[in-house]
Amino acid sequence: MLILTDNATAVVKGFADQIPEAEGLRITSGTSDEPSLAVTPANSAEPGDSVVEQDGATVFLDESATTLLDDKVLDARVDAEGNVEFGLGQQA
Template sequence: MLALTENVTEIVKHLTDEVPAVAGIRIATEPDGQSLSVSPADQAAPTDQVIEQDGATVYVDESATALLDDKVLDGGVDAEGNIEFALGQQA
């Protein structure tokens, strides 16, 4: 299962606190089957895997679940306030 860093949980919690219509973030596979997108979400899709950690919720679409099974999601905020995400291998 995808693991979340403390950075990501803080980013997601901040986002959901600031935007009440957002319940978490959703990671989905793009049509090319190789790329992933991350977007705010108000709820999970019926086949999404739901990851809840330290008050943060991340929805992972069914196609992305297998790709991310052994990964760690990290994130940060750049100088302009843009959220950036990165994937790493679980130890």
């Protein structure tokens, strides 16, 4: 199952705090030959989603993203302009 770093946990909780209708973030996988992921605020899980809850942060994963991210660690950082950048690493 996907693991969140402390930074990613703080960013996800920040989104939920700033967007009243968002319970957390939803990660979906694209349908192209190249793996791609989209991250959007979400109020709840969609049918078939997996839910990752960690230290008050909630991430919803569609079925394809669940498979792609099963052995990954999600990290995040916020740059000086306030832009969020997510990164993935392999679980140890």
